[in-house]
Amino acid sequence: MDKRDFELARYRLERAKQDLNDTDLLYKNNSLLSANNRAYYAIFHAIQAVLSLERVDFKRHKDAIAYFNKNYVSTEIFPKMLGRRIGQAFQIREDSDYDYKFIPQIEQTAYQVETAKELIKLVEEYINKQEK
Numbered sequence: 001m002d003k004r005d006f007e008l009a010r011y012r013l014e015r016a017k018q019d020l021n022d023t024d025l026l027y028k029n030n031s032l033l034s035a036n037n038r039a040y041y042a043i044f045h046a047i048q049a050v051l052s053l054e055r056v057d058f059k060r061h062k063d064a065i066a067y068f069n070k071n072y073v074s075t076e077i078f079p080k081m082l083g084r085r086i087g088q089a090f091q092i093r094e095d096s097d098y099d100y101k102f103i104p105q106i107e108q109t110a111y112q113v114e115t116a117k118e119l120i121k122l123v124e125e126y127i128n129k130q131e132k
Contacts, residue, residue, distance in 0.1 A: 001053055001130065008052040009127050013120070016045035020116050027113055032104035033096045039112035040093030043086055046116070046123040053130055065090060078122055085115040 019042035026035035044061060047068045051057065058064040065086055073083035089112055095102040 005053050005055065006127070006131055009049045012045050012049035012052055013123060013127060016042045016049060016116075016120050016123070019045055020113075020120060023113055023116060027109060030106075032106065032109045033102075035109050036092050036096040036104055036112055039109070039116045040089045042116035043089050043119055046119045047086070049123050050126060053127070061090065077126070078119075082115070082119060082122075085111075086119070088112075089115055 019038050023035050023038040023042055026032075026038055044064070047064055048057075050072060051064060051068065056067065058067065068078075069083045069086070072078050073080055073086075092104075092108060092112060096104060
């Protein structure tokens with residue numbers, strides 16, 4: 001890993017944090033569909049931050065998530081429960097964006113927000129540790 005890898009990782013992590021900030025605003029205004037979308041993207045950009053340290057990138061979100069789960073969650077670099085929560089976030093974002101019959105629940109969205117916050121915190125710690 002070189003300096004550019006860490007710069008990209010930090011850029012993606014900052015993007016995740018901005019998504020999380022947007023999520024908080026949307027959630028507080030009871031815009032749950034949009035909050036689900038932004039929470040998922042906060043999660044996805046945090047995952048991309050980790051993968052950028054390996055110079056790994058995917059066109060499809062499913063592939064990035066599968067790689068992250070296989071190489072970082074199943075090996076317990078990140079907690080196993082996060083793998084399930086990331087999968088749920090992906091599905092809820094899909095439902096929120098594309099299923100016009102989907103009615104978001106406030107508890108479900110709150111769980112999405114907490115998942116994003118937790119992952120971002122862990123990713124930041126991981127990047128800091130790798131940089132030393």
